[in-house]
Amino acid sequence: MKDDCHRISIDRLPWKETTVYYTTVIIRERTISGSTVGEKMNFTSTFRTLINASTSSTIGHEWEHENHLRSMYLPEISENKAKSFLHVRSVGIDAAPDPSYCKEIQYETWCEYHIPYCQEQQENTRESYCTSTSCSPGQFCQLTTPCPAHFRHACIDIDECDSSPCQNGGTCHNGQNLYTCTCLPGWTGQNCEIDIDECASTPCMYGNDCIQDRINSYICVCSERYEGVQCERDCRPGPADVMFLVDTSLSQGETFNRTVDYMTRLVNQFPIGPDDFQIALVSYTFDPKLVFNFTTHLSNSSLVDALGLIKSERGPTMTSKALLYASQEILNPVNGARLLSNISHYVILLTNGLSTDRSQAISTAQRLSTSDPRFKIFVVGVGEEIAHEELAQLPTDHSLSFSADNDDLLKAMLNDAADYGCTDCNSSSVTDVIVLYDTSKDTSPLLGNSLHSLKFIERLADSFDMTHSDIRLAMQTFSNDSQFKFDFHNIPSHDMKAKIYSTTIGNKSGNLTTALSNVKTLFSSTTRGSRQGARKICYFFTNGKWPSSENSALKQKVNELHDVGISVNAMVSIKDGDSNSEIESALRNAKEISFDPYRVYLIEDDDSSIVVNAAAREARYVECPDDIFTSKH
Numbered sequence: 001m002k003d004d005c006h007r008i009s010i011d012r013l014p015w016k017e018t019t020v021y022y023t024t025v026i027i028r029e030r031t032i033s034g035s036t037v038g039e040k041m042n043f044t045s046t047f048r049t050l051i052n053a054s055t056s057s058t059i060g061h062e063w064e065h066e067n068h069l070r071s072m073y074l075p076e077i078s079e080n081k082a083k084s085f086l087h088v089r090s091v092g093i094d095a096a097p098d099p100s101y102c103k104e105i106q107y108e109t110w111c112e113y114h115i116p117y118c119q120e121q122q123e124n125t126r127e128s129y130c131t132s133t134s135c136s137p138g139q140f141c142q143l144t145t146p147c148p149a150h151f152r153h154a155c156i157d158i159d160e161c162d163s164s165p166c167q168n169g170g171t172c173h174n175g176q177n178l179y180t181c182t183c184l185p186g187w188t189g190q191n192c193e194i195d196i197d198e199c200a201s202t203p204c205m206y207g208n209d210c211i212q213d214r215i216n217s218y219i220c221v222c223s224e225r226y227e228g229v230q231c232e233r234d235c236r237p238g239p240a241d242v243m244f245l246v247d248t249s250l251s252q253g254e255t256f257n258r259t260v261d262y263m264t265r266l267v268n269q270f271p272i273g274p275d276d277f278q279i280a281l282v283s284y285t286f287d288p289k290l291v292f293n294f295t296t297h298l299s300n301s302s303l304v305d306a307l308g309l310i311k312s313e314r315g316p317t318m319t320s321k322a323l324l325y326a327s328q329e330i331l332n333p334v335n336g337a338r339l340l341s342n343i344s345h346y347v348i349l350l351t352n353g354l355s356t357d358r359s360q361a362i363s364t365a366q367r368l369s370t371s372d373p374r375f376k377i378f379v380v381g382v383g384e385e386i387a388h389e390e391l392a393q394l395p396t397d398h399s400l401s402f403s404a405d406n407d408d409l410l411k412a413m414l415n416d417a418a419d420y421g422c423t424d425c426n427s428s429s430v431t432d433v434i435v436l437y438d439t440s441k442d443t444s445p446l447l448g449n450s451l452h453s454l455k456f457i458e459r460l461a462d463s464f465d466m467t468h469s470d471i472r473l474a475m476q477t478f479s480n481d482s483q484f485k486f487d488f489h490n491i492p493s494h495d496m497k498a499k500i501y502s503t504t505i506g507n508k509s510g511n512l513t514t515a516l517s518n519v520k521t522l523f524s525s526t527t528r529g530s531r532q533g534a535r536k537i538c539y540f541f542t543n544g545k546w547p548s549s550e551n552s553a554l555k556q557k558v559n560e561l562h563d564v565g566i567s568v569n570a571m572v573s574i575k576d577g578d579s580n581s582e583i584e585s586a587l588r589n590a591k592e593i594s595f596d597p598y599r600v601y602l603i604e605d606d607d608s609s610i611v612v613n614a615a616a617r618e619a620r621y622v623e624c625p626d627d628i629f630t631s632k633h
Contacts, residue, residue: 108147111147112147115147118147135155136155136176136177137177138157138158138160138176138177138178139155139156139157139158139177140155140156140158141154141155141156157174157176158177159174160172160174160175160177160178160179161173161174161179165179165181165191166181166182166183166191166192167187167191167192167193168183168184168187168192168193169184169187169192170182170183170184170187170191170192184216185215185216186198186215186216186217187215195215196216197212198210198212198216198217198218199211199212199218203218203220203230204218204220204221204222204230204231205220205226205230205231205232206224206226206231206234208220208221208222208223208226208231209221209223224236225424225628225629227421227422227423227424228421233419233421233422234419235418235419235422235423235424236271236418236628236629237413237414237415237417237418237425237628237629238270238271238276238277238344238417239275239276239277239278239338239342239343239344239417240277240278240343240344240345240346240413240417241277241278241280241294241330241336241337241338241343241344241345241346242270242277242278242279242280242346242348242413243279243280243281243282243326243329243330243345243346243347243348244263244279244280244281244282244348244350245282245284245288245322245323245326245347245348245349245350246259246263246281246282246283246284246310246350247259247284247285247317247319247322247349247350247351247352248283248284248285248310248311248312248313249284249285249312249313249314249315249316249317255352255382255383255384255597256311256312258382258404259350259382259404260307260308260310262350262380262382262404263307263350264304264307264308266348266409266410267279267300267303267304267307268300268304269407269410270300270629271629272297272298272299272300272303273298273299274295274298278294278295278298278336278338279294279297279303280292280293280294280296280329280330280335280336281306281307281310282322282325282326282329283310283313284317284318284319284321284322284325285313285314285315285316285317285318286315286316286318286321287318287321288321288322288325288326290329290335291306291310292306293329293334293335293336294335294336294337294338295335295336296336316356317351317354317355317356317357318355318356318357319349319351319355319356319357319358319361319364319365319394320355320357320360320361320363320364321357322349323347323349323361323364323365323368323377323394324364324368326347326349327347327368327372327375330345330347330375331345331374331375344376344416344417345374345375345376346375346376346377346378346413346416346417347375347376347377347378348378348379348380348409349377349378349379349380349394349395350380350382350404351379351380351381351382351383351391351394352381352382352383352384352385352386352387353381353383353386353387353388353389353390353391353394354383354385354387354390355390358390361390361394362390362393362394365377365393365394365395366393368396369395369396369397376395376396376400376416377394377395377396377400378395378396378400378401378402378409378412378413379391379394379395379400379401379402380401380402380403380404380409381401381402381403381404381598382404382598383597384591384597385587385591385597386597386598386600388401388601388602388610388611388614388615389608389610389611389614391614392610392611392613392614393610398610398613398614398617399617399620400412401614401617402617403596403598403599403618404596404598405562405595405596405598405599406567408618408621408622411425411621411622411623411624412621412622414622414624414628415427415622415624424624424625424628425622425623425624425628426622426623427620427621427622428470428535428620428621428622428623429469429470429471429619429620429621430470430531430533430534430535431470431471431472431534431535431536431537431619431620431621432471432472432474432488432523432530432531432534432535432536432537433464433471433472433473433474433537433538433539433619434473434474434475434476434519434522434523434536434537434538434539435457435460435473435474435475435476435539435540435541436476436478436515436516436519436538436539436540436541437453437457437475437476437477437478437485437503437540437541438477438478438479438510438512438515438540438541438542438543439477439478439479439503439504439505439506439510440478440479440480440505440506440508440509440510440511441479441505441506441507441508441509441510442509442510442545442546443509443510443512443542443543443544443545443546444479444505444506444510444542444543445541445542445543445573445603446503446504446505447505447543447575448575448577450573450575450605451501452573452575452603452604452605453541453571453573453603454500454501454503456541456571456573456603456612457475457500457541458497458500458501459609459612460539460612460615460616461473461493461496461497461500463609463612463613463616464616464619466490466493467493469619469620471619472488472489472490472529472530472531472534473486473488473496474486474487474488474522474528474529474530475499475500476515476518476522477503477506478510478511478512478514478515479506479507479508479509479510479511480506480508480509480510480511482515482518484528485499485500485502485503486499487525487528487529488528488529488530488531489528489529512540512542512546512550512554513550513553513554513557515540516540516554516557516558516561516568517557519538519561519566519568520560520561520564520566523536523566535565535618535619535621536565536566536567537566537567537569537618537619538561538566538567538568538569539569539571539615540568540569540570540571541571541573541603542570542571542572542573542590543572543573543574543586544570544572544585544586544587544589544590545582545585545586545589546589548588548589548592551589551592551593554593555592555593558593558594558595559595562595567595567599567618568594568595568599569594569599569600569601569615570590570593570594570599570600570601571601571603571615572586572587572590572600572601572602572603573603574586574602574603574604574605575605576605587600587602601614601615
C-alpha cells in the first residue's frame with residue numbers, strides 16, 4: 001500500500017470571525033491488489049464539506065474543528081510557498097531557457113534551478129520592486145532572490161574599485177560611496193596619476209644640480225669637490241690646523257736647509273686661510289718657543305717668507321719638552337686654534353731622531369698618542385744622520401713616519417683631513433719590492449757567519465703580509481754575476497724563507513754598480529711578475545765596505561733609479577767585532593750614494609722589529625689626485 005500526499009494550500013479560509021488560517025487538507029488514496037478501495041474523494045466536495053462544517057457550528061464547535069484540523073494537518077507554511085503549488089508545473093527542470101520563465105510564477109521550479117540566468121533577466125522586475133526603495137549614496141538596489149513566487153531585493157554597496165581607477169600600479173580600497181588609492185613610491189594624486197618630482201625639494205646640497213632620471217629617484221650632479229648621494233660631503237681636505245715642530249739643534253747642521261725646503265714645498269700645496277689650512281711653527285733645542293701662531297700668516301707667500309727666516313741654533317735636542325709644549329699650544333685659541341669638530345689638528349715633527357732625551361721623548365710621544373686623540377703627531381726624518389729606531393716610535397702610529405724626499409706625508413694628511421667617505425685619496429699597497437743581496441767575498445753581509453741580515457729579510461717579508469696585501473717580493477743575489485732566488489710571482493711562505501736562508505757567499509768580488517744597473521730592467525720584466533703602475537722599492541743589503549772610489553758611479557745609478565720612481569734603500573749590516581771606524585766608513589759610503597740620508601738603515605745583530613717596520617712603511621701609501629683642491633669638472 002502506498003500513500004501519496006498532495007499538499008494543497010487553502011488561501012484565506014472564511015472563518016466567522018474573519019480570522020485567516022492557512023492549512024492543508026490531505027486526500028488519501030488506498031489501493032489493494034491494484035484496485036481502489038472506496039471512492040476517491042473529490043477535492044471540490046471535500047473543500048465544501050469543510051467550509052459548511054465550519055460555518056454551521058457554534059463557537060465551541062469552531063474551536064473543536066480548529067483543534068481537530070491542527071492535529072490532522074502539517075504545520076503552516078508561507079504564503080509565497082503555498083502559492084507556488086497552485087499552478088500546474090508544465091516546464092521541466094532541464095527545459096530550454098526562455099526569459100519569460102523568469103517572469104511567470106508557474107515556472108518557479110525552473111527559475112529556482114536557474115538562478116544565475118534569471119538574475120540576468122530580471123532588470124525590469126528589479127526596477128519595479130526597487131521603485132519604492134531608497135538606497136544610500138554609493139549603493140544600488142539588487143534583486144537578491146529572483147524567483148517569481150518570492151522576490152527579494154536589497155540595497156547593495158557599489159564597489160567603486162570595479163572600474164580600476166588607480167593608475168600606475170596603485171592599489172584600490174573600496175569604501176562607502178568612495179574609494180582610495182595607495183600609490184607606489186614615486187606617484188601621487190587621487191588616482192596615482194601624478195609623477196612626483198623628486199627634485200622639487202632641492203635634495204642636492206650646496207647648490208648642486210638635480211636630475212630626475214627615472215620614477216622615484218634622482219641624481220645629484222656634484223661639482224667642485226663635493227661627493228655623496230646628495231653632494232653632502234665637501235671632499236676638499238681640511239680645514240686643519242698644522243703645527244710644525246722643528247728641531248733646530250746643532251745636530252741638524254748643514255742639513256737644516258733641507259728642513260726649510262721640505263716645509264716650503266708642503267705649505268705651497270695647501271690652500272692657506274681662515275676657512276682652510278692654518279700653519280703655526282714651534283722651534284726647539286733645549287726649550288721650545290712659538291715662532292708664529294695660526295693667524296700670523298694667512299697666505300702662502302707670507303708663510304714661505306717666514307720659513308726662510310728660521311735658523312738653526314746651538315743646543316741639545318730636548319724632544320720631550322717640545323712635544324708637551326706643542327700638545328698645549330696646538331689647541332690654544334689664543335694662538336688662533338679652531339676648536340671645532342670639523343677641524344683637524346696635526347703636529348709635524350721634523351728631526352733626525354737623535355734626541356738628547358730619547359727615552360723620555362719616546363715615552364712622552366706614546367703617552368700623548370693614547371691620552372689625547374684631538375691631534376695626531378707625524379714625523380719626518382731630516383738630517384745628515386737618521387736614527388730610525390727613534391723616528392718610528394715618536395708618531396701617533398708607526399706608519400706616520402716619513403722620508404723628506406717624497407710627498408707621502410702630504411697625501412696621508414690630506415686623506416686624514418678629508419670628510420669620512422670621500423674617495424679622492426685612497427690607501428694602497430700595490431708595491432713591487434726587490435731585495436738585492438750582496439754575496440761577494442769582500443762586501444757580503446754574510447761575512448763572519450753572520451745571519452742577522454737574512455733574519456731581517458725574513459721579518460721584512462712577514463711585515464709585508466703578502467697574503468693580505470698587494471705587495472710582491474723578489475730576491476736577487478749578486479757577486480760577479482746575478483742569480484734570482486725567487487721573482488715577483490708569489491710562492492708559499494715556507495718556500496720563500498727556505499730560499500732566503502739558502503743564500504751563501506760567492507768566491508769572487510762583487511760589482512754593485514752592475515747590480516744597480518739591472519734593477520730598472522728587473523722592475524720592468526713582466527715575465528718575472530713585475531707590474532706596471534706598482535710602487536717600486538729596492539733594498540740592497542751590503543756591509544758597506546766597498547772602495548769609496550766607486551761612490552760617484554753608484555750615486556749616479558741611484559739617482560737614475562729615483563728619477564724613474566724607484567726608491568733605493570741601503571741596508572748596511574754590521575756585526576759584533578766591527579770597529580767604530582769600520583762602521584763609520586760603511587755608513588759614510590752608504591750616505592754618499594743614497595738619494596737621502598733617510599734611505600740608509602743600520603742592521604745590527606740585536607736589531608728589533610722597530611727598524612723592520614720603519615723600513616717596510618713605504619710599501620703602504622696613499623694616492624691622491626694632483627688637483628685635489630681644484631674643481632673636478
